[in-house]
Amino acid sequence: MAELNETELNKAELNENLDLVVTARRLVTPEGVRPGRVLIAGGRVLAVEDVDDADTVPASVPRMDAGDHYVLPGLIDSHVHFRTPGLTHKEDWEHGSRAAVAGGFTTVMDMPNTVPPTLTEEAVREKAAMIAGHSLVDHRFHIGLDPERPELLATLDPEVATSAKVFMAGHHTAPTVVRDPVALEKAFVAAAEGGVQLVLHAEDDLLFQLLDGWWGDPENYREYEARRPRSGGIAAVARVIELVRRHGTKAHILHLSSAEEADLVSAARAAGLPVSFEVTGHHLSFTDEDTKRLGARTRLSPSIRQQADQDRLWEALRSGHSATIGSDHAPHTVEEKTQTVQKSPPGLPGVQELAVGVWTGMRRRWPDENPDVAVARLVRHLAEGPADLFRLPGKGRIVPGADADLVFFAPDATWMLSAHDVRAKCGWSAYEGWTMTGRVERTLRAGKVVWDAATGEFGDYDGRWLSCAPAAVETEGV
The missing domain is CATH 3.20.20.140 (Metal-dependent hydrolases)
Incomplete structure (x- = not known):
């Protein structure tokens, strides 16, 4: 996956193009879990910053703070x-x-x-x-x-x-x-x-x-x-x-x-x-x-x-x-x-x-x-x-250049799953009556909210058919 080199970016131009900044105390990155900011533009991750870095993002750019929730890649x-x-x-x-x-x-x-x-x-x-x-x-x-x-x-x-x-x-x-x-x-x-x-x-x-x-x-x-x-x-x-x-x-x-x-x-x-x-x-x-x-x-x-x-x-x-x-x-x-x-x-x-x-x-x-x-x-x-x-470029990691797919996950939330919670068309679940640990509070695809547990609302039905990587291209094994 090609990564943007932040040192080569004009910071003012980057800020001008930003659509959203997501801040988290528990951002899950390939290097580990850490505090950080995810800068998003055009549905992609432009940069992942330390929260200790100077915040130069204009106040007009929308922000989301995940608090103590983990922020996972989609x-x-x-x-x-x-x-x-x-x-x-x-x-x-x-x-x-x-x-x-x-x-x-x-x-x-x-x-x-x-x-x-x-x-x-x-x-x-x-x-x-x-x-x-x-x-x-x-x-x-x-x-x-x-x-x-x-x-x-x-x-x-x-x-x-x-x-x-x-x-x-x-x-x-x-x-x-x-x-x-x-x-x-x-x-x-x-x-x-x-x-x-x-x-x-x-x-x-x-x-x-x-x-x-x-x-x-x-x-x-x-x-x-x-x-x-x-x-x-x-x-x-x-x-x-x-x-x-x-x-x-x-x-x-x-x-x-x-x-x-x-x-x-x-x-x-x-x-x-x-x-x-x-x-x-x-x-x-x-x-x-x-x-x-x-x-x-x-x-x-x-x-x-x-x-x-x-x-x-x-x-x-x-x-x-x-x-x-x-x-x-x-x-x-x-x-x-x-x-x-x-x-x-x-x-x-x-x-x-x-x-x-x-x-x-x-x-x-x-x-x-x-x-x-x-x-x-x-x-x-x-x-x-x-x-x-499966060679899915732009997926699976929170890194510069990736799709801005993010999940706000509350690891300690406990709740009982009922048929009322089921979103599948069949309307039932084998897990009915289970007390679950952890809850998905918000899901973003391409930098836009497609699920918000607080409101029960979904986003736009504009998911993409992903073009496939050429068969000759090898990616890091699992």
Whole structure:
């Protein structure tokens, strides 16, 4: 990311162009948490100053003082399903982006399993045009892998997409599952040739079909986790690692759910392979015991596993073995979720709850940890990590030249989440009744307020479709 050299700027001219100054006692920067001022013009950060520096900004320039709140860079959720097009009875882009900014997210990456699925460059362009004027957040799209034409990834235009979603297992809203191992290998070859980052739902669909033929469908949610066992994920992750080793393809495992998978990917990455993994808020927040109690509210794919698995995922977060945290925001209507065990679809809303849910978990698990260390970890996984992994220039850090995306975060606020708080179109949350620690008080995108918790008001729906960095450009790894 190009940074402006303040010593080369004419200070008077800089001040003349300023739109806003944000002052904070706890500004979260790549160098650490410190007091500072963020000078903003034209939607970008012009400078980050120490508060001890002489304040030469004209009094006419608007100011915001964050007080004792942390000021974070705008967060990035690289795994959402905003359901546009074709499934907007569950969620639509306006509601999804409201949930995002209320949760501190200013950038999202949307998945392709819509109706029709987003499998071509033209479909991505059409989707972007459909969303224009309806988004509070900046956005990019993961294109979908067409199992019939995996070779398309070799010539994917990086201005359209630099990442492709691969479903290795199917469920209610996964219409393009790659079951043929030959087609899967072709996808890895093509992605390596085209410089495309694969993001994978890594479970073995043929293994699940075999087990389903023996066991039959689950009759209740006490059986659910066992009917979608860890063996499916372990087998698929092992296959992904071998294909990465063979072809050098960059691969990111989504919503990794078990301790064994975390160990496999961590070992592969330590061995120098370009493979990484995401943990999700719901796998950090719930266990299979919650699914037995809550039923469809926490029915997921991959399923939520046992306490030991959750503990390993938290350790992956603390150690930095995981690269990103995603919400896998995948709403369904109450009517859909209250069908029989056999028919109820997996998935739950989560972008609004993600950052505060993870923060709540960190403060409860590690109560004696310095909060500055904890907030740096949150930013690393929810801002810096996805910005680097998916080549999102101008995102993920508060530095000169970056987009002026900022979040005012109250780390010690406690509040109980209710359905009234939910901004997603579905109107429900698996976290209802939770006492949360931490609250997003204000979210700015491009230097303008898009969410204010005090008033409950949103900003302008002028979020941008982000142009993609050329595939040949490398950024700092996560």
